[in-house]
Amino acid sequence: xxxxxxxxxxxxxxxxxxxxxxxxxxxxxxxxxxxxxxxxxxxxxxxxxxxxxxxxxxxxxxxxxxxxxxxxxxxxxxxxxxxxxxxxxxxxxxxxxxxxxxxxxxxxxxxxxxxxxxxxxxxxxxxxxxxxxxxxxxxxxxxxxxxxxxxxxxxxxxxxxxxxxxxxxxxxxxxxxxxxxxxxxxxxxxxxxxxxxxxxxxxxxxxxxxxxxxxxxxxxxxxxxxxxxxxxxxxxxxxxxxxxxxxxxxxxxxxxxxxxxxxxxxxxxxxxxxxxxxxxxxxxxxxxxxxxxxxxxxxxxxxxxxxxxxxxxxxxxxxxxxxxxxxxxxxxxxxxxxxxxxxxxxxxxxxxxxxxxxxxxxxxxxxxxxxxxxxxxxxxxxxxxxxxxxxxxxxxxxxxxxxxxxxxxxxx
Numbered sequence: 001x002x003x004x005x006x007x008x009x010x011x012x013x014x015x016x017x018x019x020x021x022x023x024x025x026x027x028x029x030x031x032x033x034x035x036x037x038x039x040x041x042x043x044x045x046x047x048x049x050x051x052x053x054x055x056x057x058x059x060x061x062x063x064x065x066x067x068x069x070x071x072x073x074x075x076x077x078x079x080x081x082x083x084x085x086x087x088x089x090x091x092x093x094x095x096x097x098x099x100x101x102x103x104x105x106x107x108x109x110x111x112x113x114x115x116x117x118x119x120x121x122x123x124x125x126x127x128x129x130x131x132x133x134x135x136x137x138x139x140x141x142x143x144x145x146x147x148x149x150x151x152x153x154x155x156x157x158x159x160x161x162x163x164x165x166x167x168x169x170x171x172x173x174x175x176x177x178x179x180x181x182x183x184x185x186x187x188x189x190x191x192x193x194x195x196x197x198x199x200x201x202x203x204x205x206x207x208x209x210x211x212x213x214x215x216x217x218x219x220x221x222x223x224x225x226x227x228x229x230x231x232x233x234x235x236x237x238x239x240x241x242x243x244x245x246x247x248x249x250x251x252x253x254x255x256x257x258x259x260x261x262x263x264x265x266x267x268x269x270x271x272x273x274x275x276x277x278x279x280x281x282x283x284x285x286x287x288x289x290x291x292x293x294x295x296x297x298x299x300x301x302x303x304x305x306x307x308x309x310x311x312x313x314x315x316x317x318x319x320x321x322x323x324x325x326x327x328x329x330x331x332x333x334x335x336x337x338x339x340x341x342x343x344x345x346x347x348x349x350x351x352x353x354x355x356x357x358x359x360x361x362x363x364x365x366x367x368x369x370x371x372x373x374x375x376x377x378x379x380x381x382x383x384x385x386x387x388x389x390x391x392x393x394x395x396x397x398x399x400x401x402x403x404x405x406x407x408x409x410x411x412x
Contacts, residue, residue, distance in 0.1 A: 006057075006060055006302070006303050006304050007302050007304055009302075009304065012300075012302060012304060012305045012308055013308045013312075015300050015305045015308070016305050016306065016307070016308025016309040016310075016311070016312055017308070017309070017312050018294070019064055019291050019294055019295075019300075019305060019306065019309045020064075020309040020312050020313055020316075021183070021186075022183055022291055022294045023045070023064055023066050023288050023291050023309070024186060025183060025185040025186030025189060026066070026067065026069070026185055026288065027041060027042065027045055027066040027067050027288075027313075028041060028042070028067075028326055029067070029185065029189075029334070029337065029341075030067035030068070030069060030071075030072060030075075030283045031067065031282075031283055032326060032329065032334060033072055033076065033334060033338065034072055034075040034076045034079060034283065035075075035076070035079045035084070036075070036079070036084065036281065036282065036283055037216055037217040037219075037281065037282075037323065038322075038323055038326045039214070039216040039217070039316075039317045039318070039319075039320075039322065039323045040216040040217060040218060040219075040280060040281050040282045040317070041066070041067050041282050041283055042216075042313045042314070042316050042317040042322075043216050043280070043282065043313070043314055043317035043318075044276065044277035044280055044282030044283070044285065045064070045065060045066035045067065045277075045282075045285065045310070045313050046309075046310040046311060046312070046313035046314035046317070047273070047276055047277065047280075047310070047314065048065040048066070048273030048274070048276060048277050048285035049063075049064055049065045049066075049273070049285075049306055049307075049309065049310035049313075050307065050310050051269060051272050051273045051276055052065050052266075052269035052270065052272075052273050052285075053269075053303065053306070053307060053310075054269075055265055055268055055269035055272060056261045056265050056266060056269050058260075058261060059255075059257070059260050059261045060261075060303040060306075061246065061249045061250075061253070061255075061257045061261075061266065061303065062249065062253065062295050062300070062301050062302065062303040062305065062306055063245070063249055063287045063288070063291060063292060063295075063303075063306065064287075064288050064291040064306050064309055064310070065270065065273050065285040065286065065287055065288065066285060066286070066288050066313075067282075067283040067284075067285070067286075068238050068274075068283060068284045068285060068286035069286075069341060069345060070126070070129060070234065070237045070238040070241065070284075070286070070345070071091065071094070071231070071234065071238070071283060071284050072129075072133060072342075073129050073132050073133050073234075073392065074087075074090070074230060074231045074234050074392065074393075075087055075091070075283060076133075076136070076146070077230075077391070078090060078227055078230070078231065081227075082224050082226070082227045083222075084219045084281060085219055085220065085221055085222040085281075086221075086222050086224035086227050087224075087227055087231070088219060088220075088221035088222070088278045088279070088281060089221040089222060089223050089224045089227055089228055089278075090224065090227035090228045090229075090230060090231030090232065091221075091231060091274065091275075091277075091278035091283070091284050092221055092275050092278040092279060093228045093231065093232050094231055094232060094234070094235035094274060094275075094278075094284055095271045095272065095273070095274030095275030095276075095277075095278060095284065096271065096275060097232055097235045097239070097271070098235065098239060098242075098267050098268070098270050098271025098274060099267075099268055099271040099272065099275075101113065101239055101267055101271075102263070102264050102265070102267040102268035102271060103264075103268075105262075105263050105264045105267065106264040113239075113240075113243075116400065116404075117236055117239075117240060117400070118356070118403060119352055119353050119355070119356030119358060120353065120356070120358050120365050120368050120369055120399075120403065121236075121368065121372065121396070121399040121400055121403050122236060122237060122240050122349075122352055123349045123350065123351075123352040123353030123354075123356070123369075124349065124353065124368075124369050124372035124373050124376070124395070124399065125233075125234070125236055125237055125349070125372060125376070125392065125395065125396045125399065126237045126345060126346075126348055126349030126352055127345075127346045127349030127350060127353075127373065128349070128372065128373060128376035128377055128392050128395055129234070129237065129345050129346075129349070129392060130342045130343060130344070130345030130346030130347070130348075130349065131342075131346050131377050132376065132377055132391070132392065133338070133342040133345070134342055134343070134346075135148070136338065136342075137335055137338035137339045137341075137342050138335075138339070139335070140162070140331045140332065140334055140335030140338060141158065141159070141162035141163075141166075141332060141335030141336055141338070141339055142155050142158055142159065142162075142332075142335070143155050143157065143158025143159070143331070143332055143335075145331075152330075152331050153201060153330060153331065153332050157199045157201070157332075158331075158332040158335070159332075160195060160199075161192050161195045161196055161199070161201075161330065161332040161333055161336065162192065162332040162333070162335045162336030162339070163336060164191050164192055164195050164336070165188045165189060165191055165192030165195075165332075165333050165336030165337055166188065166336040166337070166339050166340055168184075168187055168188045168191035168192075169184045169185055169187065169188030169336075169337060169340055170184075170340065172184035172187050172188070185337060185341075188336065188337055189329065189333055189334075189337060192329075192330075192332065192333030192336055192337075193329060193330075193333055196329075196330045196332070196333060201330045202328050202330065203328060204328060206324045206327045206328050207321060207324040207325055207328060208324075209324065210320040210321050210323060210324030210327075211320040211321075212319065212320055212321055213318055213319070213320060214318065214319075214320030214323070215318065216317050216318065217281065218280045218281050219280070219281030220279065220280075220281070221278060221279060221281075229389060229393060230389075230390065230391065230393045231393065232393065233392065233393040233394075233395075233396030233397050233400075234392050234393060234396065235284075236396055236400075238284070238286050239267070240352070241286065241287075242263075242266065242267055242270055242286065242287060243258075243263065245286075245287035245292065246258055246263065246266055246287070248292050249287075249292050249295070252292060252295055252296045252301075253295075253301050270285065270286065270287065273285040274286075291306075291309075353369070362409055363409070364406050364407070364408065364409055367402065367406065368399055368402045368403055368406070371395070371398055371399065371402060372395040372396070372398065372399040373395070374395075375391075375394050375395040375398055376391055376392045376394070376395030376396075379391060380394055380395075381394070382394060
């Protein structure tokens, strides 16, 4: 019990900085890809982690919350269609969805989640998130804009940069040991950045113009029902991911956090953290697996270390030069990283589906999986009372409904 007890000590501050360093690459990648402010993401990651710790204060898991990859697609789409403020209303609703799930778990237990959201629904939804983003990753890797409409960097140079970033990330994740194995994305970005410097593609004027101290570009949400309906179903995937992360940290620390403080509290903390982040213009929060990996490596089980990481993130959010440096990263660097990340999201969806071992010869299962994939990726659009349902959101809703109404096959 003592090895995971909360013990706030000044000497743990350096360990906290180390964990923030592990999370940093992925943390700022989401806002860079979606058009949000990285400094806001730093602030809301720190704030979200502190909120999570307050909610679970009786038995806090040693985890760090930061930008969720599952929301990259809807945020990117939303920012273009409704602007940041409108998109944030949908993300606030996603956090509220977590809170509602936590209340249902409190009332009915965690078993009902698997009945409402089985693998044949969750797996295809996660797959769709990655596959829909694939063209964006390819366009950026080739030096084009995300929609491929115009060229930002000559293709020959862009391909060298993006492939270098991609292969360094893969090589480090497979071959590195120790702390380096925990930061493959960060090292991949650095490799791509170095190649961009060689080709003269980095403009340091943005760094020179940025002040040392600057208030993060906080954005308050504006109510947008269309954005809420579009984004809300996508919250299904990270909700399921949360359960897996709680199981992982439980295995690492040898404490059953699914039992105490329980999913009813950890999911509540995650939901409140996500809504709080969205109220300020930041990306939704999720538990970070790479930080759990660092906990496994260092055996630093004291959750107060994550408090230090959260405080460090909040302080760094006010360093204007940091935002200026991040703004200099050329798009092919991000494209190379995205090629891997978006493919991994799709792979996680496949893994989620296969681990449950569904009967693929069953017409019912095949119908649910097929409709989710085609509706989500194909861009099916329904209008009900002038409200548009489309893409991943529509696919998720249809999948849930089909799972509830289609009869189970009779045993032969």
